[in-house]
Amino acid sequence: MTFDYDLFVIGGGSGGVRAARIASGSHGAKVALAEEYRMGGTCVIRGCVPKKLMVFASAFPGAVDDANVYGWDAQINAFDWRAFSTRMHRELDRLEGIYRTNLEKAGVTLFDCRATVAGPHTVRLADGQEVSAKHILLATGGRAFIPDKWAEAGCMTSNEVFLMQSLPESVLIIGGGYIASEFACIFNGLGVQTSQFYRGAQILRGFDEEVRGHVSDAMIANGVELHLGADILEMEKRDGQTWVKSTTGHEALYDAVIFATGRIPNSDGLGLEELGLTLSANGAIPVDDYSQTAVPSVYAVGDVTDRVNLTPVAIREGHSFADTVFGGTPRKVDHALIASAVFTQPEIGTIGLSEEAASAAGPVDVYCASFRPMHRAFAGREDRVLMKLLVCKRTDKVLGCHIVADGAGEMIQLAAIAIGMGATKADFDRTMAVHPTMAEELVTMRAPLRSAGQ
Structure with a gap:
C-alpha cells in the first residue's frame, strides 16, 4: 500500500518536533506534522520557558537588597509588567521561529491546523482533508485542569498567566504542586500580595518530606500566605475582584485567582476511542516500552501518555521512537532515574x-x-x-x-x-x-x- 507520508505527527511540542526532525532529517522518512496552536508546545509557549523568565524577573528585588549590603548604592523601581511581557513574547516568537525553521530544514511538511485520527493510517485535517500515513505519532501533550465546579468561574490557569495585560495587586493560587508553588513564589517576588490554598497537609506531594517542609517554611518566611488543609468552599465576583471563602473559614478578596490543580493528557476529540483505543481514566494513552499503542501503526509520546511529564522526557521518547521505527535501532526510554528541578524560591x-x-x-x-x-x-x-x-x-x-x-x-x-x-x-x-x-x-x-x- 502506498501512503502520502511515512509518518504523520499530531502535535508540535517538544516530543513531536524531535520525533519529526529525527525521522525525516536523520532517517530519511517522509514526514508531516500538524499543530493547531503554536509550534513549540506547552514548554516553549506557555510553560517552562516563559515561566523561567518570570522566575528570573521575580528574583531581582532580593538581588538589589543584597547588592546594598555588598556595598552598592542600588535601588529598584516599580516592576513594569507590560515592558517585561512584550519582551517575553518577542522571545517566544523567536523560539517558535527556530522550531519551525529546524523542522523545515529537516524536510518536514507543516500543517498549521488541528488534526485528528480517522483510521489506523488516516489523519483528518481541520479543513476536512484526509491524508494517509504508514505511522501516526500522537504528541498532543497535556492541558491545564480546573475542577468542574469552578470551570465557569472566570479564573485563570497557567496558560492565561502569560497573557495578562497587567499585574494584579493580589492573587490566590489554588494547588500545591510544583506549578502552583512556582507561581506563588513568582508573584510574591514581583511584589504581588500572594496567597496559596492547598487541600493537603503539605505542598509538593511526591517530593521528599524534608524538602517539602524546608521549601514551605521558606515560602512563608518570604511572604507567601500559605493555607494548608484549605480548599475553596465558595467563590463569587464582587466589583471586579473575586471573593473566596475557604473550607477553613478564611475569607478574602483577590484581584486574580489562578488554578494550578494539575494537568491532564490532551487527548479529547482525537478520535482515539473510535480507533479502538481504551484510554486511562484521566485520558492518558496507554503505550508499551517503545511508545506503541494497541493499534500497531499508532504511537504516542510525551505528556499525553502520562508517564513522566517533563520536557526532556518527551524529547527522549520522541527521539527513541524515531530511531526505533525509522532508524532500525530499537530504543526504550528508562523512566526510572530522572533528575528534575522545581523553580520555587x-x-x-x-x-x-x-x-x-x-x-x-x-x-x-x-x-x-x-x-x-x-x-x-x-x-x-x-x-x-x-x-x-x-x-x-x-x-x-x-x-x-x-x-x-x-x-x-x-x-x-x-x-x-x-x-x-x-x-x-x-x-x-x-x-x-x-x-x-x-x-x-x-x-x-x-x-x-x-x-x-x-
Missing part, C-alpha cells in the same frame, strides 16, 4: 528516591546538612540550604540526592550523571571539594545524620 533539584521511598525499600543512611550559604549569610539573611543524600546500607550506592538552594537545578544535573552511573557514597567522598561553594557539601558529609528503614 528557594529552588529544588532532585534525583532518585525520597527518604520515605528509600527507607521503605530497605535500610538506608541519611546524610543531610542545612546551613546558611556564604552569599546569604554575608547579606544578613536567614535563608538556609538543604543538601541530602540517601545511601543504601548494604551496597553504599547513592539512591537519592536532594538539593534546596539557589541554582539547585544546575547542581542536580551534574549529580545526576554520577548517580545514573551507580556512584557510591565512597565515590562521592573521594571527590575533592570545590571551595568555597554550596555544592561542596555533597562530597564533605562524612557521617550519616540518621538511619532509616528495615
